Amino acid sequence: MSKEVDNITLKLDDLLTSKAPAATTPPPPNPTGALAGDNDDDDEDQADNLIQSTQIVQVKLADQQADPNSPLYSVKSFDDLGLTPELLKGIYGMKFNKPSKIQERALPLLIQNPPRNMIGQSQSGTGKTAAFVLTMLYRVKMQVKAPQAICLAPSRELARQIMDVVEQMSKFTGITTQLVVKDSYRRNQPIHAQIIVGTPGSVTEVIRRKMVPTRDIGIFVLDEADNMLDQDGLGDQTLRIQTMLNNDIQTVLFSATFPDHVRRFAEKFAKNANEISLKREELSVDSIKQFYVDCDSQEHKYEVLVNLYDLLTVSQSIIFCKLRTTADEISKRMIDQGHAVLSLHGKMTPEERDKVMDDFRRGEFKVLVTTNVIARGIDILQVTLVINYDLPMDRAGNPDYEAYLHRIGRTGRFGRTGVSINFVHNKETWEKMAMIEQHFQRSIELIPVNDWEEVEKRLKRVL
Numbered sequence: 001m002s003k004e005v006d007n008i009t010l011k012l013d014d015l016l017t018s019k020a021p022a023a024t025t026p027p028p029p030n031p032t033g034a035l036a037g038d039n040d041d042d043d044e045d046q047a048d049n050l051i052q053s054t055q056i057v058q059v060k061l062a063d064q065q066a067d068p069n070s071p072l073y074s075v076k077s078f079d080d081l082g083l084t085p086e087l088l089k090g091i092y093g094m095k096f097n098k099p100s101k102i103q104e105r106a107l108p109l110l111i112q113n114p115p116r117n118m119i120g121q122s123q124s125g126t127g128k129t130a131a132f133v134l135t136m137l138y139r140v141k142m143q144v145k146a147p148q149a150i151c152l153a154p155s156r157e158l159a160r161q162i163m164d165v166v167e168q169m170s171k172f173t174g175i176t177t178q179l180v181v182k183d184s185y186r187r188n189q190p191i192h193a194q195i196i197v198g199t200p201g202s203v204t205e206v207i208r209r210k211m212v213p214t215r216d217i218g219i220f221v222l223d224e225a226d227n228m229l230d231q232d233g234l235g236d237q238t239l240r241i242q243t244m245l246n247n248d249i250q251t252v253l254f255s256a257t258f259p260d261h262v263r264r265f266a267e268k269f270a271k272n273a274n275e276i277s278l279k280r281e282e283l284s285v286d287s288i289k290q291f292y293v294d295c296d297s298q299e300h301k302y303e304v305l306v307n308l309y310d311l312l313t314v315s316q317s318i319i320f321c322k323l324r325t326t327a328d329e330i331s332k333r334m335i336d337q338g339h340a341v342l343s344l345h346g347k348m349t350p351e352e353r354d355k356v357m358d359d360f361r362r363g364e365f366k367v368l369v370t371t372n373v374i375a376r377g378i379d380i381l382q383v384t385l386v387i388n389y390d391l392p393m394d395r396a397g398n399p400d401y402e403a404y405l406h407r408i409g410r411t412g413r414f415g416r417t418g419v420s421i422n423f424v425h426n427k428e429t430w431e432k433m434a435m436i437e438q439h440f441q442r443s444i445e446l447i448p449v450n451d452w453e454e455v456e457k458r459l460k461r462v463l
């Protein structure tokens with residue numbers, strides 16, 4: 001059941017008095033009416049399912065006078081945003097019939113004039129990418145042939161995926177783009193593309209080498225922003241990039257998770273931002289069914305894993321391990337036993353990583369064994385099962401709640417159902433899992449590995 005905005009706090013914003021509020025611009029006609037009705041029923045149902053299940057719990061507008069329930073801050077149709085026909089054609093061409101909840105609430109705030117900062121949070125797989133990509137495209141001035149928007153993501157895989165969305169959505173606009181990850185650009189060759197998507201290390205390098213003029217950059221987007229700002233993550237590099245950009249640009253931060261200490265920092269990084277946030281109990285996506293298996297030892301974990309794959313017909317799945325060596329070892333053993341498995345981790349070359357990801361996306365391989373490197377953001381709709389072969393832990397040995405949520409969020413995308421299975425093998429790992437269960441207030445159900453018929457019955461219901 002949709003809970004709508006139920007706990008609203010207002011801050012400061014001049015949205016209502018803004019000179020050119022984009023949300024009130026008369027809607028242009030839908031240039032691709034035929035396409036807009038083209039989605040099959042399944043997609044419709046999934047979108048409705050998503051809109052029902054997404055909870056936007058708190059909207060804080062920077063303007064204390066403004067009513068966040070005003071229709072000004074919500075759009076039911078992409079047509080109501082005042083976008084160019086070319087941009088709308090791109091959106092409908094991607095079969096996006098109507099905005100998801102986060103798009104509905106965030107887009108009017110993101111494209112208002114004068115631009116305001118945004119800290120946006122919604123569950124995994126609910127369409128945050130389209131919200132910030134559309135904003136970048138909306139802000140590009142076609143006559144300016146220089147970089148105007150920078151988007152950073154924590155991994156090359158995610159940066160490539162975001163660039164794909166940028167390219168699809170901007171297909172009819174003529175906007176130019178450049179991916180800036182290791183080996184994707186020529187050293188010392190100036191970059192004139194209007195939109196840049198990349199990882200922090202490579203983007204720092206191109207700005208430092210003066211390959212990217214920063215004068216016209218008006219919007220700075222961080223996807224997976226909590227990770228990009230956390231000092232234990234990529235915080236240093238992101239901060240350095242911000243100091244190299246103009247002071248008055250629009251800063252847009254999105255993630256499914258914002259732990260309290262990072263949110264406090266995010267509010268300084270993106271000052272006076274409009275904020276859309278979720279309570280901790282609302283972070284889990286209900287269409288992801290969470291299970292665990294109780295194993296006797298590390299070796300038993302592997303036996304259970306192989307039994308599961310022998311038993312189940314899973315369209316595609318991702319297995320998360322703590323160590324690269326475990327990822328390699330599991331994939332090797334599974335390949336030897338006849339499974340179509342790939343592994344991906346940070347020790348591989350950029351070319352190898354791209355090839356693995358492309359092969360997996362094409363569906364040629366059913367299983368991807370990996371580390372936290374692709375825990376965030378990766379969107380492959382056919383992934384119906386996520387296995388936490390090792391539970392995610394932070395450096396202090398506590399459960400890494402954010403990593404857990406992002407990992408399981410690789411399934412159950414945009415209203416689809418998905419399954420996650422945690423492997424525990426001793427008292428300690430069982431206790432860590434219980435902490436995760438407690439933290440998100442979602443039960444994690446035991447599947448009995450001594451009764452494979454029961455396992456099959458339970459999982460087949462949801463897979």
Ligand SMILES: Nc1ncnc2c1ncn2[C@@H]1O[C@H](COP(=O)(O)OP(=O)(O)OP(=O)(O)O)[C@@H](O)[C@H]1O
Pocket residue numbers: 047095096097098099100103122123124125126127128129130255256376377378379381409410413414
């Ligand atoms: N309005 C829409 N209509 C239909 N599909 C959509 C719409 N918006 C997004 N999607 C699809 O939903 C899926 C999930 O979107 P996206 O990857 O942006 O999720 P996300 O919120 O960024 O998730 P994560 O937190 O895991 O990064 C994508 O396959 C995307 O194409």
